[in-house]
Amino acid sequence: MTKSDEQLLTQQLTDPKSQRTAFERLVREYSEPLYWQVRRMVLDHEDANDVLQNVFLKAWAHLDDFHHDAKLSTWLYRIAVNESLDFLRRQKNQIVVSADDGSQNISQTLMADRYFDGDDTQALLQEAIAQLPEVQRTVFNLRYFDEMKYSDISQLLHTSEGALKASYHIAVKKISEFFKARD
Amino acid sequence: MTNEEKYLRERVGQENPFRTPEGYFDQFTANIMAQLPDKAPVAKKVAMPLRHWFYAAACVAALVVTAFSFHFHAASNAPQQVAVSENYIDEAADYAMLDNSDIYQLLAEE
Numbered sequence: 001m002t003k004s005d006e007q008l009l010t011q012q013l014t015d016p017k018s019q020r021t022a023f024e025r026l027v028r029e030y031s032e033p034l035y036w037q038v039r040r041m042v043l044d045h046e047d048a049n050d051v052l053q054n055v056f057l058k059a060w061a062h063l064d065d066f067h068h069d070a071k072l073s074t075w076l077y078r079i080a081v082n083e084s085l086d087f088l089r090r091q092k093n094q095i096v097v098s099a100d101d102g103s104q105n106i107s108q109t110l111m112a113d114r115y116f117d118g119d120d121t122q123a124l125l126q127e128a129i130a131q132l133p134e135v136q137r138t139v140f141n142l143r144y145f146d147e148m149k150y151s152d153i154s155q156l157l158h159t160s161e162g163a164l165k166a167s168y169h170i171a172v173k174k175i176s177e178f179f180k181a182r183d
Numbered sequence: 184m185t186n187e188e189k190y191l192r193e194r195v196g197q198e199n200p201f202r203t204p205e206g207y208f209d210q211f212t213a214n215i216m217a218q219l220p221d222k223a224p225v226a227k228k229v230a231m232p233l234r235h236w237f238y239a240a241a242c243v244a245a246l247v248v249t250a251f252s253f254h255f256h257a258a259s260n261a262p263q264q265v266a267v268s269e270n271y272i273d274e275a276a277d278y279a280m281l282d283n284s285d286i287y288q289l290l291a292e293e
Contacts, residue, residue: 019222027212035208039201049207056215063222110200118200125195145197169185176187179194 001029006072013063013072023063027056030073034080040141041084042091043106043126045115051087055080074155081138081156088134106130128178132171139164140171 001009009029012022034055039048058079066075107127110116116123129137138157142148143164150161157164184192 016222020216020219023219024212024216027215031211031215032208035203035211036199036201043201045201045203049211052211053215053218057218060219060222115202115204116200117202118198121195122198122200126200144191145199169187172185172187172191176191176194179191 001073010066010072013066019063023060026059026072026076030076031056034076037077037080037141037146038084040129040145041081041138042087043110043130044113047087051083052080055083058083070155074152077156085134085138124179124182125175128175129171131178132174135159136167136171139167140175143168144172 009022009025012018013026015022031052035048035052038051038055039045042048042051055076059076066072107120107123110118110123110126111120118126129140132140135157139153142153142156143150150164153159153164154161159167
């Protein structure tokens with residue numbers, strides 16, 4: 001979406017007469033990119049669908065809280081990241097799994113998932129990413145897969161670029177070591 | 184790019200291995216719009232009624248008056264030399280409606 005399109009959409013979202021139509025356009029525009037953000041975090045399609053629905057319902061409920069000094073896309077991504085992290089924390093509280101067992105389960109679960117088309121290597125990659133602390137996992141996904149600029153990630157996560165670079169490099173190192181140990 | 188990142192990209196790539204059910208995104212928008220509640224009316228900020236401002240002002244005024252009275256009372260109780268006016272006795276006599284003969288008599292009785 002171009003900058004002017006986003007500005008127009010933002011204006012329409014503040015007008016009660018055009019709000020609903022504008023929100024539908026917002027959902028249509030951002031549901032797919034946000035879905036992939038969420039899916040990479042939560043792994044399972046049904047979980048990603050639940051989280052994504054919560055993202056848009058929250059966005060609708062808090063539309064009046066949106067500060068127009070931030071980009072609409074940044075605001076939505078921030079909600080998506082927070083909802084994904086909340087989901088993972090709730091999931092962690094519900095299921096206590098040892099590090100070794102949990103990793104194997106993730107890889108095996110993914111290979112059995114009909115909505116996962118990757119090979120063993122890609123399943124192992126997700127297993128390695130799942131071992132990272134949640135925020136580091138988010139940073140890795142945004143940088144490695146989306147090639148998002150550190151300045152944009154900084155706005156999303158309210159973390160300094162320096163801290164993000166350090167976090168990403170540590171994540172890359174951990175995942176590299178994970179694979180080198182298996183080579 | 185660091186050597187480790189190069190190794191990782193060559194080893195595992197950047198492909199997205201995840202898939203969605205067919206037509207998922209087309210249906211998603213309609214599903215969400217069907218779930219959206221009507222927008223709640225935005226709560227209007229209600230200005231405090233004028234009489235409340237008067238009550239508040241009255242309370243502040245009462246506090247100020249109390250503070251001043253306390254200070255004045257404390258100041259007046261402090262021991263100080265009072266300059267006795269030469270006219271004090273005359274003024275007191277006028278107030279008591281006593282003439283000089285009454286005063287002499289009173290003084291003699293003491």
